Amino acid sequence: MDFHFxxxxxxxxxxxxxxxxxxxxxxxxxxxxxxxxxxxxxLWSGLAELGLTGLLLAEEHGGLGMAEVDLVLxxxxxxxxxxxxxxxxxxxxxxxxxxxxxxxxGTPASVADKWLPLVAAGEARLAIEHPANPCVADAHVAxxxxxxxxDGSLHAVARxxxxxxxxxxxxxxxxxxxxxxxxxxxxxxxxxAGATRLLDAAFDRAAFGCAAQQLGIxxxxxxxxxxxxxxxxxxxRAIGSFQAVKHHxxxxxxxxxxxxxxxxxxxxxxxxxxxxxxxxxxQAKAMADEAALLAARTSLQVHGGIGYTWEVDLHAWxxxxxxxxxxxxxxxxxxGRLADxxxxxxxxxxxEGQLQLQGVN
Amino acid sequence: xxxxxxxxxxxxxxEAREWLKANVPGQALPSMDxxxxxxxxxEWETKLNEGGWAMVSWPVEYGGRGVDLIEWxxxxxxYYRAGAPGRVNQNxxxxxxxxxxxxxxxxxxxxxxxxxxxxxxxxxxxWSEPNAGSDMAAIRTTAFRDGDQYVVNGQKTxxxxxxxxxxxxxxxxxxxxxxxxxxxxxMLVPLDAEGVQVRAIEQLDGETGFAEVFFDxxxxxxxxxxxxxxxxxxxxxxxxxxxxxxxxxxxxRYQATARKLVALxxxxxxxxxxxxxxxxxxxxxxxxxxxxxxxxxxxxxxxIGGGSIGAESSLNKIFWSEMDLAMHETAMALLGPRAxxxxxxxxxxxxxxxLDGFQFALAGPIYAGTNEIQRxxxxxxxxxxxxx
Ligand SMILES: Cc1cc2nc3c(=O)[nH]c(=O)nc-3n(C[C@H](O)[C@H](O)[C@H](O)COP(=O)(O)OP(=O)(O)OC[C@H]3O[C@@H](n4cnc5c(N)ncnc54)[C@H](O)[C@@H]3O)c2cc1C
Numbered sequence: 001m002d003f004h005f006x007x008x009x010x011x012x013x014x015x016x017x018x019x020x021x022x023x024x025x026x027x028x029x030x031x032x033x034x035x036x037x038x039x040x041x042x043l044w045s046g047l048a049e050l051g052l053t054g055l056l057l058a059e060e061h062g063g064l065g066m067a068e069v070d071l072v073l074x075x076x077x078x079x080x081x082x083x084x085x086x087x088x089x090x091x092x093x094x095x096x097x098x099x100x101x102x103x104x105x106g107t108p109a110s111v112a113d114k115w116l117p118l119v120a121a122g123e124a125r126l127a128i129e130h131p132a133n134p135c136v137a138d139a140h141v142a143x144x145x146x147x148x149x150x151d152g153s154l155h156a157v158a159r160x161x162x163x164x165x166x167x168x169x170x171x172x173x174x175x176x177x178x179x180x181x182x183x184x185x186x187x188x189x190x191x192x193a194g195a196t197r198l199l200d201a202a203f204d205r206a207a208f209g210c211a212a213q214q215l216g217i218x219x220x221x222x223x224x225x226x227x228x229x230x231x232x233x234x235x236x237r238a239i240g241s242f243q244a245v246k247h248h249x250x251x252x253x254x255x256x257x258x259x260x261x262x263x264x265x266x267x268x269x270x271x272x273x274x275x276x277x278x279x280x281x282x283q284a285k286a287m288a289d290e291a292a293l294l295a296a297r298t299s300l301q302v303h304g305g306i307g308y309t310w311e312v313d314l315h316a317w318x319x320x321x322x323x324x325x326x327x328x329x330x331x332x333x334x335x336g337r338l339a340d341x342x343x344x345x346x347x348x349x350x351x352e353g354q355l356q357l358q359g360v361n
Numbered sequence: 362x363x364x365x366x367x368x369x370x371x372x373x374x375x376e377a378r379e380w381l382k383a384n385v386p387g388q389a390l391p392s393m394d395x396x397x398x399x400x401x402x403x404e405w406e407t408k409l410n411e412g413g414w415a416m417v418s419w420p421v422e423y424g425g426r427g428v429d430l431i432e433w434x435x436x437x438x439x440y441y442r443a444g445a446p447g448r449v450n451q452n453x454x455x456x457x458x459x460x461x462x463x464x465x466x467x468x469x470x471x472x473x474x475x476x477x478x479x480x481x482x483x484x485x486x487x488w489s490e491p492n493a494g495s496d497m498a499a500i501r502t503t504a505f506r507d508g509d510q511y512v513v514n515g516q517k518t519x520x521x522x523x524x525x526x527x528x529x530x531x532x533x534x535x536x537x538x539x540x541x542x543x544x545x546x547x548m549l550v551p552l553d554a555e556g557v558q559v560r561a562i563e564q565l566d567g568e569t570g571f572a573e574v575f576f577d578x579x580x581x582x583x584x585x586x587x588x589x590x591x592x593x594x595x596x597x598x599x600x601x602x603x604x605x606x607x608x609x610x611x612x613x614r615y616q617a618t619a620r621k622l623v624a625l626x627x628x629x630x631x632x633x634x635x636x637x638x639x640x641x642x643x644x645x646x647x648x649x650x651x652x653x654x655x656x657x658x659x660x661x662x663x664x665i666g667g668g669s670i671g672a673e674s675s676l677n678k679i680f681w682s683e684m685d686l687a688m689h690e691t692a693m694a695l696l697g698p699r700a701x702x703x704x705x706x707x708x709x710x711x712x713x714x715x716l717d718g719f720q721f722a723l724a725g726p727i728y729a730g731t732n733e734i735q736r737x738x739x740x741x742x743x744x745x746x747x748x749x
Binding site: 132133134135165167168169170171172174176178233234235239242243244245297300301304305307308309310311315318319322323326327330332333335336 | 489492494495496499518519562563564565566567632635636638639693694697698699700701702703705706707708709716720723724726727728731732733736737749
């Protein structure tokens with residue numbers, strides 16, 4: 001057992017952090033909100049150059065052949081920076097799905113051969129529809145969309161062949177759409193039965209991605225408040241010296257800190273194909289969501305009136321935390337999934353040679 | 362103890378219900394944090410006043426009906442049941458109004474109350490300053506006497522609805538050598554006075570719900586001083602009592618939210634099935650709203666019997682703000698992935714105004730004195746714990 005990240009994983013995190021601190025500042029975020037697309041090709045290709053967009057893809061598709069444990073810290077960084085790009089949708093949900101399908105040859109293989117190297121190179125983004133989400137995120141910048149037909153079959157459709165309607169939402173950075181399109185024989189990737197399995201796996205990866213981002217968002221919300229509480233004075237003292245404020249922040253930190261190992265475990269389980277990977281993801285998503293929500297509320301409270309303004313950046317992270325909590329399965333859904341499994345499994349004997357956790361292992 | 366309404370009270374309720382039914386706009390007014398919405402809400406105030414419903418507990422000569430606080434609570438219940446618009450002049454009618462009754466001279470009452478009731482003067486509250494939020498006694502905006510005027514210099518901030526309001530009630534430092542609670546005075550200032558500058562501030566939702574107000578040699582006649590010079594803290598604490606303890610947030614508001622929440626639960630059975638705690642959270646909200654109503658009737662009885670609102674208003678403020686937030690958080694959970702969509706989104710379906718309500722509820726533990734400060738007050742003044 002070793003819960004450490006290795007040298008390369010940490011270095012990768014550092015380089016992603018450095019890039020985001022330089023190219024994804026609060027000023028950049030605000031500029032992007034105001035723009036129609038809300039996205040930055042430069043930022044996306046910068047991340048691709050670091051290897052982020054192809055990290056999970058095989059070398060034959062221009063990727064690095066690495067796994068979720070290698071990615072999790074970078075995802076955390078993307079949350080910390082409030083990155084508006086479709087990292088979760090493209091890198092975690094859609095691209096690996098295409099790659100899995102490609103193994104069977106036929107149309108999916110040619111779609112994968114065409115698009116995945118572009119994803120790895122940062123020249124294409126992907127969007128994906130899923131029954132858990134009422135809208136399709138970032139469909140407007142996705143060159144290729146994976147869409148579900150009424151019969152449950154999965155299709156790959158170029159953006160030129162769809163009509164998008166933007167669905168305005170609370171987070172100024174998010175771009176959600178409903179999609180009008182028609183399935184054709186040449187667009188078919190998988191029939192309903194096969195599609196469901198693929199979509200379930202994509203769902204778990206994406207939910208894991210959101211969980212990792214929530215860790216970064218939660219930590220950032222706490223850090224912003226800690227900074228502010230150290231500077232802001234009332235009653236002749238820094239407000240951070242009041243116990244009420246300290247306790248609020250410490251409580252939020254407890255929540256983030258205890259969500260962290262759960263998210264890292266989910267990364268390992270996805271990487272190794274653990275039989276309970278889905279349940280591990282659910283626990284990660286539920287706990288990271290709760291931590292981020294608590295951090296949001298705490299950070300606002302510690303900021304007082306100034307936190308309630310558009311001028312101060314705080315709301316960007318708050319709104320992202322609220323949005324992600326409901327995306328790729330809300331925290332309640334994930335708790336419910338875990339509850340069902342724990343209840344069903346409670347009398348089973350633990351299996352040998354695995355991290356033993358009550359009920360689920 | 363008798364918890365039934367009298368015949369007169371029932372008749373009063375029926376009358377209020379009938380008038381509201383005939384007069385409440387069929388369509389929701391635009392947000393009062395927009396210019397157009399503010400104007401629409403002001404018009405509504407005028408209409409309320411024409412019907413004699415602006416502030417039923419005020420004396421008739423000031424535009425009220427001379428009824429007591431129980432009737433006021435009944436009116437509020439009917440008001441929320443009817444889905445009537447938010448009160449754009451809430452700082453005036455619920456905060457300054459009762460303070461004027463207590464501290465105003467007859468002339469001041471006659472001058473300000475009827476116009477307030479009619480929505481001719483919409484009021485803002487100017488207490489907070491950049492460096493005096495929780496620590497309100499650190500106020501630095503000065504008002505020095507010059508003949509029969511004060512000359513005001515400084516800045517207020519986070520003044521709700523000040524962008525389009527007409528007047529602002531403020532606390533200024535009138536004694537240059539004073540410290541903390543002493544030497545402060547309560548004054549009434551027109552926002553179009555020479556030297557006043559209002560800068561709108563965008564809130565979380567991007568709308569200009571509050572503003573900074575700058576004072577540059579603004580001349581305020583001495584007859585716009587409320588209470589005594591140097592006695593502003595005492596006057597302000599009376600206002601804060603109404604703000605935290607009784608009028609600003611009447612129970613009907615939360616009972617309406619609780620009813621809406623129960624309907625939302627009923628309409629989203631899948632969400633409730635997936636998360637069995639949601640039903641529990643909804644009923645908790647409903648129970649709290651009920652408890653809050655009972656507590657408010659109790660407070661009203663005490664005041665009618667000659668009592669006053671004291672430090673227990675801090676408990677009240679903690680209760681309503683946290684109940685409101687909990688109910689809105691529950692609503693967001695019930696809406697699930699649709700919760701982040703604006704009502705204008707086609708995919709949003711029938712999300713109503715929960716998102717707006719949620720974001721506003723988040724401010725509850727901050728405005729009217731933060732809940733940390735209220736807990737300090739409750740612990741020190743009600744429980745008698747040593748001061749920190
Ligand atoms: C939506 C909204 C509307 C408002 N409308 C008005 C208005 O119309 N007029 C007006 O005058 N003001 C208004 N306010 C301002 C409000 O009254 C202040 O925000 C509030 O009093 C807190 O002050 P502050 O923002 O300076 O925060 P701070 O006082 O800086 O507080 C920051 C944090 O420190 C904590 N803290 C401070 N001192 C202590 C202590 N001794 N012990 C423990 N914790 C402490 C606070 O609880 C808070 O969590 C409004 C605010 C909001 C959010």
